[in-house]
Amino acid sequence: MLVNAKEMLTKAKAGKYAVGQFNINNLEWTKAVLETAQELNSPVILGVSAGAGKYMCGFKTVAAMVDAMVDSLGITVPVALHLDHGTYEDCYKCIDAGFSSIMFDGSHYPIEENIAKTKELIDVCAQKGLSLEAEVGSIGGEEDGVVGMGECADPDECKMIADLGVTMLAAGIGNIHGKYPENWAGLSFETLDAIQQKTGDMPLVLHGGTGIPEDMIKKAISLGVAKINVNTECQISFAEAVRKYIEEGKDLQGKGFDPRKLLAPGTQAIKDTVKEKMELFGSVGKA
Numbered sequence: 001m002l003v004n005a006k007e008m009l010t011k012a013k014a015g016k017y018a019v020g021q022f023n024i025n026n027l028e029w030t031k032a033v034l035e036t037a038q039e040l041n042s043p044v045i046l047g048v049s050a051g052a053g054k055y056m057c058g059f060k061t062v063a064a065m066v067d068a069m070v071d072s073l074g075i076t077v078p079v080a081l082h083l084d085h086g087t088y089e090d091c092y093k094c095i096d097a098g099f100s101s102i103m104f105d106g107s108h109y110p111i112e113e114n115i116a117k118t119k120e121l122i123d124v125c126a127q128k129g130l131s132l133e134a135e136v137g138s139i140g141g142e143e144d145g146v147v148g149m150g151e152c153a154d155p156d157e158c159k160m161i162a163d164l165g166v167t168m169l170a171a172g173i174g175n176i177h178g179k180y181p182e183n184w185a186g187l188s189f190e191t192l193d194a195i196q197q198k199t200g201d202m203p204l205v206l207h208g209g210t211g212i213p214e215d216m217i218k219k220a221i222s223l224g225v226a227k228i229n230v231n232t233e234c235q236i237s238f239a240e241a242v243r244k245y246i247e248e249g250k251d252l253q254g255k256g257f258d259p260r261k262l263l264a265p266g267t268q269a270i271k272d273t274v275k276e277k278m279e280l281f282g283s284v285g286k287a
C-alpha cells in the first residue's frame with residue numbers, strides 16, 4: 001500500500017537522515033528502486049515527472065503499476081508515489097490517479113499566485129490524505145522543459161510558504177538539475193541554514209542530487225534536508241551498463257537479445273546506485 005511522505009520525512013528530519021526520491025521511467029526502474037528499498041529496509045519515494053508520466057502512458061497507468069508491484073513484490077517498507085515538479089493541472093490528475101504525494105511547482109508564478117494555488121492544493125491534499133511539496137526559488141538546469149536559473153531562495157518567502165501547511169519544502173540553494181558544470185559554486189549553506197532557522201521542523205528538499213559531493217550532501221542533511229531527489233545518476237548508470245553489454249557483443253550471443261537479458265545489467269546498475277544513495281543519505285534500516 002502506498003503512503004504519503006509526511007511520516008517518513010518527519011522521522012527523517014528528526015533523525016538527521018534523508019529519504020531518497022528516485023525518479024522512475026519504466027517497469028524495470030520501478031522494480032529496481034522498490035526491491036532495493038525493501039532489501040535495505042529503507043523508506044522510499046518514487047518520483048514521476050510529467051514527461052515520465054506521459055512516457056508510461058499517463059499517471060493512471062503509473063499508479064496502477066506501482067500499486068500492483070508493491071503488492072506482487074511483497075514490499076512492506078513505506079513507499080510514496082510522488083509527482084515531481086507538477087503543474088497545477090497535473091497535480092489534480094495525479095490526485096485523481098491515486099498518487100500519495102504531489103509537488104506543486106509554482107515557482108514560475110508571481111508569489112501571490114503561487115500562494116493562492118498552493119493553499120488550494122494543500123486543502124485538497126489534506127482531505128484526501130496526500131502530502132504536498134512546494135518550491136520556492138527556482139532550481140537551476142532543465143527538467144522536462146521546466147527551466148530554472150538556480151537562484152537561492154529567500155528565507156522569508158520560504159517561511160511564508162511553509163506556514164501555509166505544506167508537508168515539505170524545496171528551496172533553491174544553488175543546486176541544479178542534471179550534470180553540474182565544472183565551475184559550479186557549490187551549495188549555499190548560508191542560505192540553507194537561514195531557511196532552516198525560519199522554517200523549524202519543516203522537512204527541506206534538495207533537488208538535483210546527482211553530482212553533489214558527498215560531504216556537501218551530508219552537511220545539507222545536518223542542516224535540515226530530509227528528502228533528496230535523484231534522477232540523472234540512475235539514468236547514467238543504467239545507460240552505461242546497457243552500453244557495456246552491447247559493446248561486449250553479449251546481445252549477439254545465444255539469446256542475449258532477449259530484453260529481459262539486455263536490460264538486466266541496467267536494472268542492476270540502478271539498484272547499485274540506489275543502494276549507494278540510501279547508504280549516503282542514512283535511510284538504511286529506517287523503514
Ligand SMILES: [Zn+2]
Pocket residue numbers: 085139143177207208229
Ligand atoms: Zn527537481
